[in-house]
Amino acid sequence: MKILGIETSCDETAAAVVEDGAKILSNAVVSQIDIFAEYGGVIPEVAARSHLEVMMPVVEKAMKDANCTWNDIDAIAVTHAPGLLGSLLIGTLTARTLAILHDKPLYAVHHLKSHIYANWLVGMEAATCSAEHKDLARAARSVSEGHAAASVPTFPVLALVISGGHTQILYMPSHDKFEIIGTTRDDAIGECFDKVAKILGLPYPGGPSIAKAAKEGDENKYKFPHPKIDGLDFSFSGLKTAVLRAVQKELNLPISHPSHDLKNYLTKKQVNDFAASFQKTAVDILLEKLSTAKQQHPDVKSIVFAGGVSANEALREKAEGYFPQKSLSGDNGAMVAAAAYYEIQAGKKPTDPYKMNIYPRISINA
Ligand SMILES: Nc1ncnc2c1ncn2[C@@H]1O[C@H](COP(=O)(O)OP(=O)(O)OP(=O)(O)O)[C@@H](O)[C@H]1O
Ligand SMILES: [Mg+2]
CATH class of the missing domain: 3.30.420.40 (ATPase, nucleotide binding domain)
Known part of the structure; x- marks a missing residue:
C-alpha cells in the first residue's frame, strides 16, 4: 500500500x-x-x-x-x-x-x-x-x-516524545494505542533548548546550535538542579531560569540584567561550557524519568525516541532504544x-475530504 x-x-x-x-x-x-x-x-x-x-x-x-x-x-x-x-x-x-x-x-x-x-x-x-x-x-x-x-520495535513500547512543543512518555501496548504516562508541566524540552540558546547568543534553531557548541565545552563546569517532581511528569522552565541565573552570576551582573544582552559579555569558552552543562542536565533529566517509567512498566520490550530533540548526539550516545x-x-x-x-x-476509516477539520491543540488520544 x-x-x-x-x-x-x-x-x-x-x-x-x-x-x-x-x-x-x-x-x-x-x-x-x-x-x-x-x-x-x-x-x-x-x-x-x-x-x-x-x-x-x-x-x-x-x-x-x-x-x-x-x-x-x-x-x-x-x-x-x-x-x-x-x-x-x-x-x-x-x-x-x-x-x-x-x-x-x-x-x-x-x-x-x-x-x-x-x-x-x-x-x-x-x-x-x-x-x-x-x-x-x-x-x-x-x-x-x-x-x-x-x-x-517490539510491543509493549515506551515512547519518549521530545520535540519543539511536546515532552511526553507514552505507553504503547500495541500499534495505534497510546497511554500518556508522563508529560511536561510547563516548557517542552525543545523549547528549553531554543530558549537557552537565545540566552547564550547561539543561532536558531537552538537544539543543533547547543549540541554543536557543547562538543567544545566542559559538561561538568556548571551544575544545574534537576526538578523535584514525583512520578513521570517533567518540568523544564526551572532549568532555563537556572541557566539564566548562572550566566548572570558568572558575569557578575544583577538578576535584573536583560537576558537578551548577556550574549554580548560571554566568551566563546563560557558559551561552550554553558551549552555542554545544560545539555548534560537536560539529557540526564530525560533519562532519569525514562528509567523510572521502565521500572513501572517491566513488561516493556522496546524504547523509542521521537521528535526533533531525538536528533541529539549526546542523548543518542547515552540512551538505549530506537531512534529515527x-x-x-x-x-x-x-x-x-x-x-x-x-x-x-488498526481499522481507521477515511475522513470525508469536505469535512476534515484541524485541531491546533489536541491530545494524541482525543
Ligand atoms: N540536535 C538537536 N539537539 C537538541 N534539540 C534539537 C536538535 N535538533 C533539533 N532540535 C530541537 O527540536 C525541535 C524541533 O523539533 P520538531 O520539529 O519535532 O518540533 P515541532 O514540530 O516544532 O514541535 P512538535 O513536534 O511538538 O509539534 C526544536 O526545538 C529544535 O531546537
Ligand atoms: Mg514536530
Missing part, C-alpha cells in the same frame, strides 16, 4: 511516498529555518504563507522522486493536529483538494503519532541509528535485504504516511 504523507504543522513543508508503512520511496522537505533564523523563532503568519508557496512543488517532487503517478497512490495522509493553525490549514486544504481531485481516501493524522512512527521507517532514508543495537548493521540489513528484514534516522527526527511527510498505515491496519 502506497501512501502520500503531507506535513505542514510548523515550519517544514513536507511530502513523501511510503510503501506499507516502512519503505520510503521519496521524502521531500522544504524547511523555513533560514527565514526564521533572522527572527530567532517562528512567525505563524509567515510560516503559513511560505507553506502556500512551496506546498505543490513539494508534493510534485515527492511524486516524481517516488516514480509514482496518481494511479499508484492508495491513500493520502495529512497532519491535522496539533500545530500552528495557518500551517495546518495549508497542508490539510492541499490534501483535501488532492483527495477529491484524484478520488483517494484521506486520513487525518496526529503529529505526535507521526513522530513516533518515524521509528518504523526503514530503507532509503532510515534505520541508520538504533542505539539499542548501536549497529549500522540494521541499516545495512534493511538496505541489502529489503525493509521486511529490518529490526523494528537523524533526518527523520524533525518534521517530515514519511512519518505521516507511516503512522497512517498503522492506523489503517
Whole structure:
C-alpha cells in the first residue's frame, strides 16, 4: 500500500511516498529555518504563507522522486493536529483538494503519532541509528535485504516524545494505542533548548546550535538542579531560569540584567561550557524519568525516541532504544504516511475530504 504523507504543522513543508508503512520511496522537505533564523523563532503568519508557496512543488517532487503517478497512490495522509493553525490549514486544504481531485481516501493524522512512527521507517532514508543495537548493521540489513528484514520495535513500547512543543512518555501496548504516562508541566524540552540558546547568543534553531557548541565545552563546569517532581511528569522552565541565573552570576551582573544582552559579555569558552552543562542536565533529566517509567512498566520490550530533540548526539550516545534516522527526527511527510498505515491496519476509516477539520491543540488520544 502506497501512501502520500503531507506535513505542514510548523515550519517544514513536507511530502513523501511510503510503501506499507516502512519503505520510503521519496521524502521531500522544504524547511523555513533560514527565514526564521533572522527572527530567532517562528512567525505563524509567515510560516503559513511560505507553506502556500512551496506546498505543490513539494508534493510534485515527492511524486516524481517516488516514480509514482496518481494511479499508484492508495491513500493520502495529512497532519491535522496539533500545530500552528495557518500551517495546518495549508497542508490539510492541499490534501483535501488532492483527495477529491484524484478520488483517494484521506486520513487525518496526529503529529505526535507521526513522530513516533518515524521509528518504523526503514530503507532509503532510515534505520541508520538504533542505539539499542548501536549497529549500522540494521541499516545495512534493511538496505541489502529489503525493509521486511529490518529490526523494528517490539510491543509493549515506551515512547519518549521530545520535540519543539511536546515532552511526553507514552505507553504503547500495541500499534495505534497510546497511554500518556508522563508529560511536561510547563516548557517542552525543545523549547528549553531554543530558549537557552537565545540566552547564550547561539543561532536558531537552538537544539543543533547547543549540541554543536557543547562538543567544545566542559559538561561538568556548571551544575544545574534537576526538578523535584514525583512520578513521570517533567518540568523544564526551572532549568532555563537556572541557566539564566548562572550566566548572570558568572558575569557578575544583577538578576535584573536583560537576558537578551548577556550574549554580548560571554566568551566563546563560557558559551561552550554553558551549552555542554545544560545539555548534560537536560539529557540526564530525560533519562532519569525514562528509567523510572521502565521500572513501572517491566513488561516493556522496546524504547523509542521521537521528535526533533531525538536528533541529539549526546542523548543518542547515552540512551538505549530506537531512534529515527537523524533526518527523520524533525518534521517530515514519511512519518505521516507511516503512522497512517498503522492506523489503517488498526481499522481507521477515511475522513470525508469536505469535512476534515484541524485541531491546533489536541491530545494524541482525543
Ligand atoms: N540536535 C538537536 N539537539 C537538541 N534539540 C534539537 C536538535 N535538533 C533539533 N532540535 C530541537 O527540536 C525541535 C524541533 O523539533 P520538531 O520539529 O519535532 O518540533 P515541532 O514540530 O516544532 O514541535 P512538535 O513536534 O511538538 O509539534 C526544536 O526545538 C529544535 O531546537
Ligand atoms: Mg514536530
